[in-house]
Every structure is written in C-alpha cells, then in structure tokens.
Amino acid sequence: MSTLQSERRNLSPKECLSEGLTLGFVDGIISISKAVERSFMNSPLFRPIFRLKPRKVIPNAIDPREIESVKPSDPKTARREMGGDGELLLLNVASFKPAKGHVYLIRAVREARDMLPNLKLLIVGDGPLKPQIERLVKRMGLEK
Secondary structure (H helix, E strand, O other), X not given: OEEEOOOOOOOOHHHHHHHHHHHHHOOOEEXXXXXXXXXXXXXXXXXXXXHHOOEEEOOOOOOHHHHOOOOOOOHHHHHHHHOXXXXXXXXXXXXXXXXXXXXXXXXXXXXXXXXXXXXXXXEEOOOOXXXXXXXXXXXXXXXX
16 A cells, blocks of 8 residues: 655656665555545556555545644744744654654654753644653653
8 A cells, every 4th residue: 555645746767766675565545535536547647557456545634624724833932932043843743652653753763862951842643642742752852
C-alpha cells in the first residue's frame, strides 16, 4: 500500500521516476482526498499505473471546513507568541502515534540543544501516546 498525501504538480524528472517506481510495486493506493487522487489520475505519467491499482480515499482526520474560518496571524506576532526572537523554532504537527516518531525527534532535539542552545521544539497534536511523550519531554528537561 502507498498513501498519497499531496497533489503532484511540477515534479522533477527524478521525483517522477521515484514516484512511478514506487507506485508500480504497491498492491493498492490510498489518497487523503479526492483532489489528490484526481491529481494522479490526470497525470499522463501516473494514469496508467493508477488505473491498474485498487484505490481508496481516506480523508485526513481534520475536516478542512472546520478550520476555514481560522485566519493566520501575522508571522512576527505568531513567532513572538511561540518563543520570541532569537530562538530557532522547530514545529512538529502530527498525531501522537508510534509511526510518527516523536520519541526520535525529541531525542534528536535533546542532543542538538548541546550545539544549539536557542533551539526550541513546539509539538502540536493529540493521540494515544500524548501522555508518554509529555513524560519524555519532562524527563529530558525540554519542557518550557
């Protein structure tokens, strides 16, 4: 199985080859939206592969209509609210599941902080591992 996360536009030849080879070897294809599926179906490169594979659309967990009214804030204001100037901000937005690799990210940030003391990791999400991840952050001395 392969999961298609975004529409395919303006791919380099290398990316096209990689995508084509990957999709050629999978048993089925999951797309996160009809738009993503359409972008592959409308591509002359991917269409022949796509027509031969079982396909399913499984939408993202967030309904885009629920966040349409959210207006992005001014980047300077958002940066100030998240950590201020002078800090190197790293943002991770993902559900707290083993496959997302939060444990590895947190360990890597802990090691990187020795060389980059102004590094700040912001983790946004929810899921079954959230309490475990919060304990790990605290144990590694990375909270606030």
